[in-house]
Amino acid sequence: MRNIDPEMTLVNSPAPFIYQAFGLILSSEIVFPELFMPDSPAGISSDVSIRLGKAPAKESITGTQKPFSAYNATEFWFLKPGIALYYVKEGREIVIELLGGSEEEVRLFFLSNALGALLYQRDLIPLHASGVITASGDVYLFTAPSRTGKSTLLYMLTQMGCRPFTDDVCVLQPDEQEGAETAFYATASYPVMKLWGETIKKFEADAPQAQRKLRPDIDKYGVNFHHAFDTSPLKVKGIIILEADKAGKEISIEKLSALDAFRAVEKNVYRRHWVEGMGKGIAHFRHVGALANNIPVYLAKRPVQQDTIRTFAGAIHQVIAPGQEA
Amino acid sequence: MSGKKNIVWLASYPKSGNTWFRAFLTALQNGGEVDINKMGTSGIFSSKEIFESVCDMDADELTAGEIQRLKRSVYRYRSEQHEKKMFVKIHDAFACDDAGIPLIPEDVTHCAVYFVRNPLDVAVSFANHNNQPVAKTIDKYINNPHGTLSNAPAANQFPQPLLDWSCHVESWLRRPQFPVYMLRYEDMLADTFNVFKDVIRKIGLYHTDEEIQAAITASSFDALRRQEDEKGFREKMPKSPRFFNAGITGSWKQVLAPEQADVIRKYHEIMMKERGYIP
Numbered sequence: 001m002r003n004i005d006p007e008m009t010l011v012n013s014p015a016p017f018i019y020q021a022f023g024l025i026l027s028s029e030i031v032f033p034e035l036f037m038p039d040s041p042a043g044i045s046s047d048v049s050i051r052l053g054k055a056p057a058k059e060s061i062t063g064t065q066k067p068f069s070a071y072n073a074t075e076f077w078f079l080k081p082g083i084a085l086y087y088v089k090e091g092r093e094i095v096i097e098l099l100g101g102s103e104e105e106v107r108l109f110f111l112s113n114a115l116g117a118l119l120y121q122r123d124l125i126p127l128h129a130s131g132v133i134t135a136s137g138d139v140y141l142f143t144a145p146s147r148t149g150k151s152t153l154l155y156m157l158t159q160m161g162c163r164p165f166t167d168d169v170c171v172l173q174p175d176e177q178e179g180a181e182t183a184f185y186a187t188a189s190y191p192v193m194k195l196w197g198e199t200i201k202k203f204e205a206d207a208p209q210a211q212r213k214l215r216p217d218i219d220k221y222g223v224n225f226h227h228a229f230d231t232s233p234l235k236v237k238g239i240i241i242l243e244a245d246k247a248g249k250e251i252s253i254e255k256l257s258a259l260d261a262f263r264a265v266e267k268n269v270y271r272r273h274w275v276e277g278m279g280k281g282i283a284h285f286r287h288v289g290a291l292a293n294n295i296p297v298y299l300a301k302r303p304v305q306q307d308t309i310r311t312f313a314g315a316i317h318q319v320i321a322p323g324q325e326a
Numbered sequence: 327m328s329g330k331k332n333i334v335w336l337a338s339y340p341k342s343g344n345t346w347f348r349a350f351l352t353a354l355q356n357g358g359e360v361d362i363n364k365m366g367t368s369g370i371f372s373s374k375e376i377f378e379s380v381c382d383m384d385a386d387e388l389t390a391g392e393i394q395r396l397k398r399s400v401y402r403y404r405s406e407q408h409e410k411k412m413f414v415k416i417h418d419a420f421a422c423d424d425a426g427i428p429l430i431p432e433d434v435t436h437c438a439v440y441f442v443r444n445p446l447d448v449a450v451s452f453a454n455h456n457n458q459p460v461a462k463t464i465d466k467y468i469n470n471p472h473g474t475l476s477n478a479p480a481a482n483q484f485p486q487p488l489l490d491w492s493c494h495v496e497s498w499l500r501r502p503q504f505p506v507y508m509l510r511y512e513d514m515l516a517d518t519f520n521v522f523k524d525v526i527r528k529i530g531l532y533h534t535d536e537e538i539q540a541a542i543t544a545s546s547f548d549a550l551r552r553q554e555d556e557k558g559f560r561e562k563m564p565k566s567p568r569f570f571n572a573g574i575t576g577s578w579k580q581v582l583a584p585e586q587a588d589v590i591r592k593y594h595e596i597m598m599k600e601r602g603y604i605p
Contacts, residue, residue, distance in 0.1 A: 066381075
């Protein structure tokens, strides 16, 4: 594994570039410093092609039509005005039509939306989760709605010595070898943590590894962890639901019943509002049900009345690495 | 574009009766029952979650200018998706972007109900809401021409520009091109039935006197406070002891120091006179 040089250009000479994300091999006409480049890309066959071109008209997409997107089970059309238009087809092809955005902006909306839609098209339901790899090589995932503190917690756990697994999204799949969906494996997205400048400053992490601004006018940064990234599917040891507790005064961590686990995990599927429009309702229900029945799911509450993020990270660390000092 | 004008904005400076009226509307449309944690109205204009579900974009990865422009599309889309009237809470002052276009889409707006309350009482209630000293509330919000709610970048709501209290009132009562029905909190308390009955007719809702009375009873201050005591209220600020605090007029007389009342009266003299809060 190696760290990628963050220097890049959008249209490059030795294309295609080969990357690995969510366990898929991507062949791209443009450079993505955020993505992981396999060690021996020569001759590798790709699952997905990414190219620059002209996207079809929005009206040609049957199914859900929203102000900036249109989609069905096999097609996804997404416009970020002034940046780019993205068209994802049959889980195999992504076309990017440039509309004047900077390189990092074109990549940002590609990574959050085009890749997410691609996963749905391939029946890989993505979970809105960050996670770390345990000493034994399993993973603990922590999931929650946006702005609950997943990335901050991931960052703090890495400061405590944990190895980062993924930030914000991963895909989960049952292990067919073990049968009856009793075990689940998670595959990471790509090796970047997205952190607010305020968070980086607060925890005194001056320029940790390669760090770049996500957009010129937004105080949010991508922090690389290519050097520690693992592309293989890893067994999920547990899922921790993070909750900002408005009323409570104590940090609490409790194991949920299968029913409560189902409800909690179901809410945290990435881009949950795409499930019906992309025709994945049944697959989603079955997948989350199996997950909730077979993986330990915990609810971790953090009182928001006090500044408890360090203590909270310590409590989560005790679940992940019992007996080890944070 | 749908061509429907079905959004009713429930607009107010904070702590001016907006939540009470939303509870009343919920009860009115729900057979006289209201759960304060499941209000039947359609969210708040500053919600990032609503914005993201329509735009398919992460709100925290957008610039302030982009958010302003995209929000109009979000509410046009929501209007199109709603068959009936939809009631949207808003604390933002009524404002336009750099091109002079209102930040809320007027083309899908039916009307607004604007709730106004004596700023002396607002200061007391808002201080309790934020669990902060009244003096700080006056400086940071009531008398601050740049007063803004939810400024933290990772907050669940977009920043809500309030301006100062007078400018907020003026922005909503003078600038919109659609009808704005003003309700004074003091009148809502003094003559609840007639004030509420009158405004729902203006909005275009038709209910019997019995239905209106049942909704008023279900959304009375005591009933809402009892619910908050029993099961909490998710709109309460974490540090605030309670959301439904006193619900009366004139509490400022016991709480504000004379100089604090004077500084508010002096700053807002013109608008307070216009609204009948200073003779």
